[in-house]
Amino acid sequence: MLKSVGILLVAAVILFIEVPPLLEKKYKKELIVFSILLAFGVGLGIAYSFGKSIPNPIDLLTFIFKPLHDAITR
Amino acid sequence: MLPTVKINSYQFLVLSILFSIGTSILIVPSALATNSKQDAWIAAIIGTGIGLLIVWLYTKMGLWFPNLTFVQMNETLFGKWVGKAFSFLFVCMTLLYTAILLYNSGAFLNTHGMSSTPMAATNILMAIILVMAVRLGIETIARSAEIFIGVFFLLFIILVVFIAPQIQFENIQPVFDVDIKSLAQSSLTLIVVSSVNAVSLLMIFPAFINKPKSAQKSFFIGNLIAGLVIIIITLLCILILGADLTARQMFPGYGLAKMINVGNFINRVEAIMGTLWIISLYFKMVLYFYASVYGLAQILNLKDYRPLTYPLGMIVIVLSLVIYPNVMYQKKFETTTGLYFSLTIGLLLPLLMVGVYAIRKKQLKKDAISS
Numbered sequence: 081m082l083k084s085v086g087i088l089l090v091a092a093v094i095l096f097i098e099v100p101p102l103l104e105k106k107y108k109k110e111l112i113v114f115s116i117l118l119a120f121g122v123g124l125g126i127a128y129s130f131g132k133s134i135p136n137p138i139d140l141l142t143f144i145f146k147p148l149h150d151a152i153t154r
Numbered sequence: 155m156l157p158t159v160k161i162n163s164y165q166f167l168v169l170s171i172l173f174s175i176g177t178s179i180l181i182v183p184s185a186l187a188t189n190s191k192q193d194a195w196i197a198a199i200i201g202t203g204i205g206l207l208i209v210w211l212y213t214k215m216g217l218w219f220p221n222l223t224f225v226q227m228n229e230t231l232f233g234k235w236v237g238k239a240f241s242f243l244f245v246c247m248t249l250l251y252t253a254i255l256l257y258n259s260g261a262f263l264n265t266h267g268m269s270s271t272p273m274a275a276t277n278i279l280m281a282i283i284l285v286m287a288v289r290l291g292i293e294t295i296a297r298s299a300e301i302f303i304g305v306f307f308l309l310f311i312i313l314v315v316f317i318a319p320q321i322q323f324e325n326i327q328p329v330f331d332v333d334i335k336s337l338a339q340s341s342l343t344l345i346v347v348s349s350v351n352a353v354s355l356l357m358i359f360p361a362f363i364n365k366p367k368s369a370q371k372s373f374f375i376g377n378l379i380a381g382l383v384i385i386i387i388t389l390l391c392i393l394i395l396g397a398d399l400t401a402r403q404m405f406p407g408y409g410l411a412k413m414i415n416v417g418n419f420i421n422r423v424e425a426i427m428g429t430l431w432i433i434s435l436y437f438k439m440v441l442y443f444y445a446s447v448y449g450l451a452q453i454l455n456l457k458d459y460r461p462l463t464y465p466l467g468m469i470v471i472v473l474s475l476v477i478y479p480n481v482m483y484q485k486k487f488e489t490t491t492g493l494y495f496s497l498t499i500g501l502l503l504p505l506l507m508v509g510v511y512a513i514r515k516k517q518l519k520k521d522a523i524s525s
Binding site: 098122 | 479
């Protein structure tokens, strides 16, 4: 619980640093990409802090390259 | 358009040295010694030689379009959508490798320095300076690399000189005992780690350099110097620790520094030597992270890449904590999937680009003149 509050606090600090200059310069697209990535990061962080298992990208890669590996080493 | 800054070819030389040494100095000796035992140094020499060929390919590719980064090159050659898809894969690779290096730095500090600190704490501290460096831009990174390369080579020379009395030549014998297959297998690891992954430097190489022609040479020389450093470290590991111990340790370079003992007076200086690896690891990590942040900004046609640094830094921290559940998983990834993934992005994609460039050369030149 405390960890997720900490992550939200960090996210708030990041928003405070990044958003005003972006609004000032009217960078709409940057703001959208930034928000999506930040939401993703905060979501991942909170899921991790609650001890949920996060899908490992390496497992996906291993799944993709497994046929190749089997073909080479056979 | 994104802001453009230029670095000179000496700064690029320093960056490419630190990039290619990177993790290799810490981890590669063990990977080499696993397969080719006491002949690991031969594998290191072969790996450096073939790695130079790959770097030569990158420099040639970079000079086709002296003003474009790797991501833009993809887009020009393959068209908008296919190019973006390939670039996205490239960005995924660099981001994944940032997380892996962050894990490596955390694991190194955790096993050898601060054993009761949770890994999340060391990773967050490392990620803060990572994000800071990328926000300040490539010029700042290059200048700090210029300072740290001096520290790096000073410590490296001290390590080599102090460890030299411990050399036992029995460890290296019998020479040429290894069969070709395991030699090829272990040199492939080195090629991938220090040369094929240098494809990330193509994000900097032609576009951010004031004289691309002379930087071509520094890319090449940087890789050569890094290769020499790795050969020396591997040779010392084999000569002093022996093939068996080198293969079994997680960080054989660190075990090497533990052996330093000059007249029972200078000993246990490995913590100072740890600085070596933190420096090279850090710069490799920064270059990967820079490539992924800048690449993502260019794929999405953003005007500024800086807003992406904090969120991506957060994602990288979480990734670095979940990426390797245990050491066996890490070893398996490094010897199988990691190799294929790097070779796909770092060798297959550039070769495809060479093919497409050869076919579309005339049309591309016409476009360049008309635009």
